[in-house]
Amino acid sequence: MWSGAIDLELLYPGRGYDAFGCLFGVRDYAGFAPLAAERGLPALVSDAVRTEFDAWGATAHSPSWIGWDELKAVDWTEPAVTTDRRIHEYTAVDSGWSLVSKAVWSPRFAAVAGLPVEPVAGALVGYGGEEWPEGTEWRDGERLYRVERMRRRDVVPAEGEWKPVWSVMEALAAVHGGENVRLTVWFDN
Incomplete structure (x- = not known):
């Protein structure tokens, strides 16, 4: 019982x-x-x-x-089986980097990664099925975007x-x- x-x-x-x-x-x-x-x-x-x-x-x-x-x-x-489908966004702080967000869509990131800034009409919002290796990074001034695998x-x-x-x-x-x-x-x- x-x-x-x-x-x-x-x-x-x-x-x-x-x-x-x-x-x-x-x-x-x-x-x-x-x-x-x-x-x-x-x-x-x-x-x-x-x-x-x-x-x-x-x-x-x-x-x-x-x-x-x-x-x-x-x-x-x-660890997770795959990398996170969201791109982890960090901002620069005195001691290194601080997590801002994990997003399935960011026009700012899309521009940095060379992707269309506007999502394709009728498609699921995301990075078009792009899969980057774990640890891939993009810098945009005080911002860092990283592909991560969480534990x-x-x-x-x-x-x-x-x-x-x-x-x-x-x-x-x-x-x-x-x-x-x-x-x-x-x-x-």
Whole structure:
């Protein structure tokens, strides 16, 4: 018998799409092999979870779950399978470079890379399927654009937004066993 312990929104109020991609394969622009994608709801869920999921109706997608025992076994230094589909943009600071953004489209970057500055009408916004080797860089004055491959720890840092979630799961596992603690999720558009 499973019981709902705590609503994820109370512990993790963010929208970390890179983490969602790494953990569950949702909006995986960074190219990770997801840890627990599209598993559906577990066969046995608490009434509270079933009621909440059903209340979301058609807006709920990509339900999945992951157990504490699985999370404890993750190699957080593992790199993504591919380079990030977004170009990482940095600005010069006294100590080096500071990340500004990761974007699927930037007219400024397109100009620096010699690509059309305006996206092609009707096409998905992006760099036209361009794939550059990891580490490829372009400089534009105080800006640096780089193709990067992220690691799991980059998107789910040990001391980051997910720490309260992991702390609660760890505490529950200490009482009930890691195989008896899981995080159940779904997403909206």
